[in-house]
Amino acid sequence: MKKPVNYSGRRNFLKNLSLFAVGSIALSGCGSATMKEFLQKNFRTLSKKEKDDIIKDLEKKYTARYGKEFHVTDEPAADGVEFGYALDLSRCIGCRRCVYACVKENNQSRDPQIHYIQVLQMEKEKGIDFAHSDVHYNPDLVPEEGYFYVPVQCQQCRNPQCTEVCPVKATWQEPDGIVVVDYNWCIGCRYCMAACPYGARHFNWGEPHIPAEEINPETHYLGNRPRMKGVVEKCTFCLKRVRDGKYPACVEVCPVGARKFGNLLDPESEIRYILANKRVLVLKQELNTQPKFYYFFGV
Amino acid sequence: MKYYLSTKFKIEYLLFLSACFLIVRCSDTSEVYKLGKNEKISPGKINNAIHEEIAVTPPPFSDGVFPCNDCHAFRKPSPVRRKLEWHEDITDMFNHDSENRWCLDCHDLVKRDSLRLASGKLLDFKESYKLCGQCHGDKLRDWKVGVHGKRTGEWNGKKQYYLCVSCHNPHSPKFKSIKPEAPPFREDESIK
Numbered sequence: 478m479k480k481p482v483n484y485s486g487r488r489n490f491l492k493n494l495s496l497f498a499v500g501s502i503a504l505s506g507c508g509s510a511t512m513k514e515f516l517q518k519n520f521r522t523l524s525k526k527e528k529d530d531i532i533k534d535l536e537k538k539y540t541a542r543y544g545k546e547f548h549v550t551d552e553p554a555a556d557g558v559e560f561g562y563a564l565d566l567s568r569c570i571g572c573r574r575c576v577y578a579c580v581k582e583n584n585q586s587r588d589p590q591i592h593y594i595q596v597l598q599m600e601k602e603k604g605i606d607f608a609h610s611d612v613h614y615n616p617d618l619v620p621e622e623g624y625f626y627v628p629v630q631c632q633q634c635r636n637p638q639c640t641e642v643c644p645v646k647a648t649w650q651e652p653d654g655i656v657v658v659d660y661n662w663c664i665g666c667r668y669c670m671a672a673c674p675y676g677a678r679h680f681n682w683g684e685p686h687i688p689a690e691e692i693n694p695e696t697h698y699l700g701n702r703p704r705m706k707g708v709v710e711k712c713t714f715c716l717k718r719v720r721d722g723k724y725p726a727c728v729e730v731c732p733v734g735a736r737k738f739g740n741l742l743d744p745e746s747e748i749r750y751i752l753a754n755k756r757v758l759v760l761k762q763e764l765n766t767q768p769k770f771y772y773f774f775g776v
Numbered sequence: 777m778k779y780y781l782s783t784k785f786k787i788e789y790l791l792f793l794s795a796c797f798l799i800v801r802c803s804d805t806s807e808v809y810k811l812g813k814n815e816k817i818s819p820g821k822i823n824n825a826i827h828e829e830i831a832v833t834p835p836p837f838s839d840g841v842f843p844c845n846d847c848h849a850f851r852k853p854s855p856v857r858r859k860l861e862w863h864e865d866i867t868d869m870f871n872h873d874s875e876n877r878w879c880l881d882c883h884d885l886v887k888r889d890s891l892r893l894a895s896g897k898l899l900d901f902k903e904s905y906k907l908c909g910q911c912h913g914d915k916l917r918d919w920k921v922g923v924h925g926k927r928t929g930e931w932n933g934k935k936q937y938y939l940c941v942s943c944h945n946p947h948s949p950k951f952k953s954i955k956p957e958a959p960p961f962r963e964d965e966s967i968k
Contacts, residue, residue, distance in 0.1 A: 573957035618953035734926030
């Protein structure tokens with residue numbers, strides 16, 4: 478008589494193996510905090526209590542890492558506010574003060590280097606022409622004869638393509654018009670970077686490095702809190718500052734006052750005055766991205 | 777024939793006026809509303825915005841130059857247009873329509889601690905923007921609404937104005953070139 482084949486041995490073996498694997502992950506050094514972070518849901522689906530817990534954990538983690546007391550907020554958008562930005566092309570001298578004020582405020586990685594603002598030098602004869610622009614110009618003094626400067630950062634489109642293409646909905650437009658990223662939910666596929674026609678999104682190819690003495694400890698969950706390797710980040714009009722009522726860092730640092738910021742829904746704001754009275758343009762208008770970042774000629 | 781409005785009619789008239797006013801206001805805000813795409817926006821808050829501006833930056837005098845009367849009280853004023861023997865630093869750099877203008881087009885001959893408008897009106901140094909605005913009216917208009925020049929502070933609250941002279945030297949107002957910050961790394965440098 479033939480003995481029936483016993484499959485249960487193999488099955489039991491596999492079952493035990495998988496139990497062992499799960500158990501060893503849970504018990505191993507990765508700790509409950511990492512596990513919690515791994516199991517965290519999309520930011521927009523979290524309850525108030527879950528958010529508060531996560532923020533408390535993050536504050537503890539960052540404080541330990543940088544040796545400074547850290548604050549992380551999740552201040553939501555205010556009602557009746559839609560942020561707009563205007564940049565005076567007739568004034569910008571290309572000094573790049575804005576680039577580094579932004580790096581400092583928003584805790585961008587110094588190495589590998591990430592800059593949210595690219596200042597493009599263009600020839601006056603050619604007009605706005607991305608193909609012949611130069612971001613690496615480095616003369617002794619600016620502005621240079623025959624050139625003008627076009628700083629480009631996130632254009633905060635009304636019709637953002639980057640959020641459309643995200644396969645996991647880790648990036649979206651907030652009610653005040655700012656496009657943000659949930660770094661914990663981002664899977665690093667970089668579809669958004671391919672979709673953005675302004676090159677405004679940046680990927681953390683390596684673990685970001687910021688000297689502890691240069692870190693800005695006043696942060697927003699969806700804005701300038703420290704990022705990790707493998708996630709995409711971008712300009713958020715200094716989410717932390719503007720939701721506290723302040724001007725973005727680039728506006729405050731500009732030595733020629735070329736940068737203007739305000740509420741598009743407030744008829745008395747500077748930005749509305751510019752839209753009503755100055756010659757205004759947006760970049761790549763033909764793509765129908767409808768930016769809320771306007772360029773204008775102040776003279 | 778005399779015609780008096782009855783009290784009742786007056787009240788009705790007032791009600792009608794306020795209704796008109798409300799309709800105008802509502803249509804205004806709805807226009808504003810159209811600008812936004814997001815449904816959450818309640819236009820009611822827009823008009824609560826505080827628009828307060830304070831020029832707190834004092835005029836940037838060089839050390840020891842103000843008050844002018846500390847020296848000028850002991851000197852005889854002369855209205856004759858000439859090259860000064862004093863203030864070489866200013867006469868050397870002076871480049872502000874210098875062919876046609878000189879000190880007393882902006883400074884007062886007698887009241888040395890004041891500026892002087894073309895009308896003869898005296899002006900405190902803190903209000904120097906009014907003096908600049910005599911010629912640069914379009915810039916003054918833009919500056920008042922925050923488009924020319926720079927403001928810091930709150931986008932929806934207290935702001936700090938910078939005076940014209942905080943950025944432009946009044947004796948040589950053209951912006952000086954400055955050294956740019958470092959360019960970004962080339963891509964091959966930044967990936968390690």
